[in-house]
Amino acid sequence: MKRWLYILPTLCAYVTCGQTVWFDRDRVNFGCVRAGATVVRSVTVRNDGSAPLRIERLQSSCTCVRARAGDELLAAGGSTEIEISLDxxxxxxxLRRLVYVYxxxxxxxxxxxxxxxxxxSNARDAEPQMRPHQPGEVLVCFDRQCVQLTGDEDQDELDALARARGCRSASVEHCASNLARLTLNEGESVADAFSRLNEDPTIVFAQPNFVYEQREMVPNDPELDKQYAVYNTGQIVSGQTGVAGADIQAVDAWNITTGTGSVIVAVLDTGVDYSHPxxxxxxxxxxDCLDTNGNPLGGCIHGYDFSGSDDKDPFPSGSNHGTHLAGIIGAVGNNGIGVAGVNWDVQIMAVRSSGLTTAELVQGIYFATHNGADVINASWGWAGTTCDAALVLDEALYDAIAQFPGLFVGAAGNNNHNHNGVNWYDSTDYGHETNCWEALPNVINVAMSDNRDxxxxxxxxxxxxxxxAPGTRVYSTSLGTGYVYKTGTSMSAPYVAGVAALAWDxxxxxxxxxxxEVLRTEGDCIPSMAGKLTTGSPPYCDNGGTRLNAYGVLASLASPTVTDLAAYTAPDRTTPIVDGGSTGDVQPYFEWSPPEGQGIIAGYALSIGNLFTD
Structure with a gap:
């Protein structure tokens, strides 16, 4: 994210110790380039520190982009140009690629x-391959040095901003990210518009307003057993006998905690029936809610509706998809009715997007961010054979997820595709580095398992x-007072979101x-999943891939590590044994600080080499 320094009448000087790299920009937009041509742009790099800065190497994510630095060693205050050429x-x-500067x-x-x-490629009569998007509009992120959106602009000002860029009208989507939606003039295609606008020097990037798909499959057999995912005894589900223990071990996890009500999980979906018992x-x-820019708003009914209607109530209109997810995450447990969610005491924030468009989803993420959501469940996505901006990469969505401080849980998809980062990419893959984007450390991507593991x-x-995580034939809440079975990675993701909420509780x-990492390391290693998941090989599993285990996660967190461990040669603990020292024939004595926030500790175990003592 760019940060701009505005110079006020008072001039302040500062000195940065050591070497500090600074770039005049972190994006280079070549605009429209004729096939076969070679085009060169440059980026200024400066040493803002007090020690010499060395440019050790430059690395491109593809052979079509090359980079060369004018000077490799910069004195304090010195600068040089990095020349970037596109073949x-x-x-x-x-095309979207990365140049890494080390x-x-x-x-x-x-x-x-x-x-x-x-x-x-001169094929002007052929529409470029592009995923589904809203017709007649594009999203643009303005360069703050040229245009600063505040949200206080009247419609005349916004329309003037649009007309200056060959469009009909504009609306502000998110001030903090300087994102606007431009309505196109009659006759201009979305492909032509965002190609043209990407050449505008006042625009950081332009893109279609993409449309995402829910990742639910509708089962065709209504006579299904209930909730094998949390407690699998081998019951028959839709004619298939389950395997006892092929579940997330929720019953054992609930003996550790059932939640405290302190964690907020945002369900970014088609709305939640908040009247369900x-x-x-x-x-x-x-x-006391805040808006998407963090300003006081108030009066939000358990969330917000970003679907574009005047009614901002996130209650669903027909679809039970979001309500089903909310039940998996947090249906009240031990209340004598219906089902039990993973977390029995959690705050569910309903963030509604009926169209699942980029604009709606981005606003939903920023709303969740400013209102304290810890986890976002995103049971939707889009995929393609390349990771570029026409098929998978959604820069506005990617930037919003990157700025979310919590865990973003995605549903992998239901089409038996191999997310290998070579010829298949997905919007839920943002947690893994590709040649189009850097990995986001707050994204986890979930596949679907069945009642036989x-x-x-x-x-x-x-x-x-x-x-x-379990996702086939999942029984959960529906509209009104009902319950329904659903299948899909849409249903797998909220199990992970619910366990994440328990863990943070x-x-x-x-x-x-x-x-x-604890979600990925503390599950059950399932042999048949070896090589099929990120966790399908060491260091996660020696033979298998990780299936979510709520008890494994909580049990690992319930084994605290003491601090300030020290050893002494006498019970008065005045003579410490230093690293590498020996006690000889003297009995050693130990002292430590107990961990905080772990509740009642029943005892300690001390391991020394091959010895073990309680």
Whole structure:
């Protein structure tokens, strides 16, 4: 994210110690480039520190982009140009690549420069391959040095902004990210418009307003057993006998915690029926809510509706998809009716997007961010054979997820595609590095398993899909007072979201990267999933892939590590034994600080070499 320094009448000087790398921009937009042509742009790099800065190497994510630095060693205050050349031979369509700059700046040893281009192959009569999107409009992110959106603009000002760029009208989508939606003039296609606007020097990027798909499959057999995912005794589900224990071990996890009500999970979907008896007491209180820019709003009814209507109530209109997900995450447990969610005491924030468009989803993510959501469940996505901006990469969505401080849980998809980062990419793969984007450490991607601990025959899988969770024939809440069975990775994702909420309830000190890692490492290693998931090989599983296990996650967090461990040669603990020292024949004595926030500790175990003592 760019940060701009505005110079006020008072001039302040500062000195940065060490070497500090600075770029004049972190995106290079080549605009429309004729196929076969070679085009060169440059980026200024400067040493803002007091010690010499060394540019150690430059690395491109593809052979079509080359980078060369004018000088490799910069004195304090010195600068040079990095020349970036794009060879448009052998490439086509919408191109997004990365140039990595490695330096000896300890705070930023690797920086990425994003390269955008549209390769024109002279086939002007053929519409470029593009995924579904809203017709007649594009999203643009303005360069703040040229245009700063505040949200206070009247419609005349916005329309003037649009007309200056060959469009009919404009609306502000999100001020903090400087994102606007431009309505096109009659007759101009979305492909032509965003190609043209990407050449505008006042625009960081332009893109279609993409439309996403729910990742649910509708089962054709209504006579299904209930909730094998949390407690599988081998019951028959739709004619298939299950395997006892092929579940997330929720019953054992509930002996550790059932939730405390401190964690907020945003269900970014088609709305949640907050009147359902299993969800009423679980809904987030939005009476003091903030808007998408963090300004006071108030009066939100358990969430917000970004579908474009005047009614901002997130209650669903026909679809039970979001309500079903909310029940998996947090239907009240031990209440004598219906089902039990993973977390019995959680705050569910209903963030509605009826169209599942980029504009709606981005606003929903920023709303969740500013209103304290810890987890976002995103049971939707889009995929394609390339990771460029026409098929998979959605820069506005990617940037919004990157700025969300919590865990973003995605559903891998239901088409048996291999997310290998070579010829299949998905919007849920943002947690893994590709040649189009850097990995986001707060994204986890979930595949679908069944009641026999097998990956479903139609689930997506691959090295960029992190773990599996039950998703076939899942019984959960529906509209009104009802319940329904659904199948899909849409149903797998909220199991992970619910366990993440339990884990953060139990250990609120965990960072998002620590939480993601414990979800991936503390599941059950299923042999048939070997090589099919991120966790399908060491260091996660020696023989298998990870299926979510709620008890495994909580049990691992319930084994605290003491601090300030020290050894002494006498009970008065005045003579310490230093590292590498020996006690000889003397009895050693130990002292430590107990961990905090772990509740009652029953005892300690001390291991010394091959010895073990209680």
């Amino acid at each position: 448009a031979a052998g490439v086509s369509g919408n 330096t000896n700046d300890p705070a930023a040893p690797r920086r990425a420069i994003i390269i955008n281009a549209i390769i024109d 299993e969800l009423q007491s679980q809904m987030w209180d939005g009476s 097998q990956l479903s025959s139609n689930t997506d899988f691959g090295i960029n899909v992190d773990i599996a 139990f250990r609120p000190d965990l960072s998002v990267t620590e939480l993601r």
